[in-house]
Amino acid sequence: MSFATVDDVLSGKTAVGEQVTVRGWVRTRRDSKAGISFINVHDGSCFDPVQVVVPNELDNYESEVLRLTTGASVAVTGVVAESAGKGQSFEIQAEKVHVYGFVDDPDTYPMSPKPHSMEYLREFAHLRARTNVTGAVMRVRNCLSQALHRFFHERGYLWVATPIITASDAEGAGELFRVSTLDMMNLPRTEQGDVDFSKDFFGKEAFLTVSGQLNVETYACALSKVYTFGPTFRAENSNTSRHLAEFWMVEPEVAFADLNDIAYLAEDMLKYAINAVLEERADDMAFFQQRIDKGVLDRLNHVVSNKFVHMDYTDAVEILQNCDQQFNYPVSWGTDLQSEHERYLAEVHVGAPVVLKNYPKDIKAFYMRQNDDGKTVAAMDILAPGIGEIIGGSAREERLERLDSRIVEMGLNADDYSWYRDLRRYGTVPHAGFGLGFERLVTYVTGMTNIRDVIPFPRAPKSAEF
């Protein structure tokens, strides 16, 4: 007897006639009039459960097997056989069924086999991984994360753990979560009556990071090719299907690279990760195609087999102004594009992912490299059909005097950026990078519509359960 996963059996890794033990949870049970029960057992190793055929001769057939309900846990020992039924190639003919645990009151089991809404499943985040849909999402999510690490590792990039807690609000992007150990019922005060953060754990006010970019630039300016893959935070009070308060970001940063270099890096990275899913998770993708998003496989195949189209922001504005489409928001040079504009460009005008480049400097961050026209910066967004912006990046301003002039222009305090400015004082190099919201990628690849369903325990306003 040897242990096997459901995937081992269904994919033919175990031989017909071999005795194996499979351990997992019951998805369904069906009893035939002939005194045989058919139990579908899943263990997370692949999308499909394996069918276990249980004859009524087993000692515990009446006492236990006939009491098995969805969610019960079992170890089944039996012989692998070719399946006579449709759909699957192999099944297990049980010689022994060991029950680890039944389900307390099957009538109230939250993951009962009837259909559940995604909203309902979210309330049971500790159990929803047992469902088809969440199991499939998490296998695809894992596949994407492994592929991203592999992609960068194969190309000589070093993973750098940028800090989660930071006292440096250097980027000033979005609202911040404060991290503190002060006793809120008894706050220390300065003589001026302010909260005395010098008494706090870190000796000053500290926050959760919104991006590892500025930190990881310090590593790119020493080790050349680096990337982050870690959690980031936004305390925005937005309850949408596209936002999380806590989400994972992938941020490569590349010394000696320019805007085009990182646009091609992003394209290669996305294609590599999507190809990994198409090759390794065909079972889960078939489910998404059938039940979640009928266009998902076409979309992914289209992305991996076509070149991304590069386009200047200025040209895009002209296209949008001269097209036949009616938009809710007018388009004019100097304003940020809205989602409807981005989708028109990617879905209608080009019909493929678009790399939109060289945005007006006034709508972009202080650290982006200024172009010679005096009006634009070397920034890019990648817009994907069906989702809109999925990646944002830029060349970084490596010229100290130019960086300083932007810091002044934007009313920032140069002292707050002394360590960032040091990178430009000591052997500065051109460099560039981008950020990928990992959960955005998972929604894009699976076709799931709400970002809260592609992360195990979503955090959002009023929601930090478990």
Next chain:
Amino acid sequence: MSFATVDDVLSGKTAVGEQVTVRGWVRTRRDSKAGISFINVHDGSCFDPVQVVVPNELDNYESEVLRLTTGASVAVTGVVAESAGKGQSFEIQAEKVHVYGFVDDPDTYPMSPKPHSMEYLREFAHLRARTNVTGAVMRVRNCLSQALHRFFHERGYLWVATPIITASDAEGAGELFRVSTLDMMNLPRTEQGDVDFSKDFFGKEAFLTVSGQLNVETYACALSKVYTFGPTFRAENSNTSRHLAEFWMVEPEVAFADLNDIAYLAEDMLKYAINAVLEERADDMAFFQQRIDKGVLDRLNHVVSNKFVHMDYTDAVEILQNCDQQFNYPVSWGTDLQSEHERYLAEVHVGAPVVLKNYPKDIKAFYMRQNDDGKTVAAMDILAPGIGEIIGGSAREERLERLDSRIVEMGLNADDYSWYRDLRRYGTVPHAGFGLGFERLVTYVTGMTNIRDVIPFPRAPKSAEF
């Protein structure tokens, strides 16, 4: 002309006679009387810099090359040649030296070539990756993290992102960082005068996680083999060389596994990761061996080539009580072992990593599986020579009534654990897991003595700069 990394050149991936461009930073410059300069250039791709031989015929030899100092950034185009000097096999005979950036006032450049203490380097966390030692640490750190992801992926484990922010203080381990967006100068109050956390971002008091274990158990009880790899937090006011307020943990959790299964999993994992470093980072390890810890290679080779020794806590107490060694702390059954005891066992008594098992239940957490003796739980620590405890794990109590009795015994509130108890109510399965402090592993493998030097931006009391 094609771009090459320093590693490409030194490892012979580029051909002798090939023209390449290498981009990086100057480590040292030496000028010969014959009118030739020797510049060592590093780019983070490997430990050693490449020697660039610059003849004085170059146009910018006087104006720029002779002004190059440590830290300046250059692109060198030239021909790969066999090196006549000792040490390295290949060098570059420069035809062009482009300077990206000089160093502002080389006399005050914080990373000047003179020796610096580790304490000094910590103050310049944004520049220290340019030094030999921090560069080597970060390459080894990356190698370990890639190896760990690979190890689990090859074995069918899914990476699960457990939440960083949690309103569930379920484990109660250690002191917590509060996460809040409340205006501290104007705190909302309840009628009773307490802080009204229902007005906070998450609608209740929320904290940074101390461990993903309880969360990831919910995924193990659905997908069978899972692991976390993410940041965790301890608000302990301990300024030691072994503690960080923010550190990364690896926590596999395995359904249907018992204590021995995960002890062997941990052994395989450590050997796999260490072997990856020995194979892939021989250059950096040679540096650690020579400059940081003369015993490090012996220690690592010994770990990978010997079986870990399993020992019961009860037997260990007897050994410690009957040995000739004098300890500062007495040993008696029922008390936690001190570092001196752990090191004696691993270093003197066994001389190899020790898996210490079955600890008294009163010194262990509520979720650990109770043994039949009524006194001990199925917990294990792995003690490594030279560092002490590196891994801690246990079988989890999967029997609801036993779990509940421990919750009561320890004065915990069962309501706080309702979702954790659900795993035992609905198809419970035996399962087990462990936690590895990732930075502990990096110190162990490199021989570095302070944990703050193996993470890019260390967080500790009074320290969250950058």
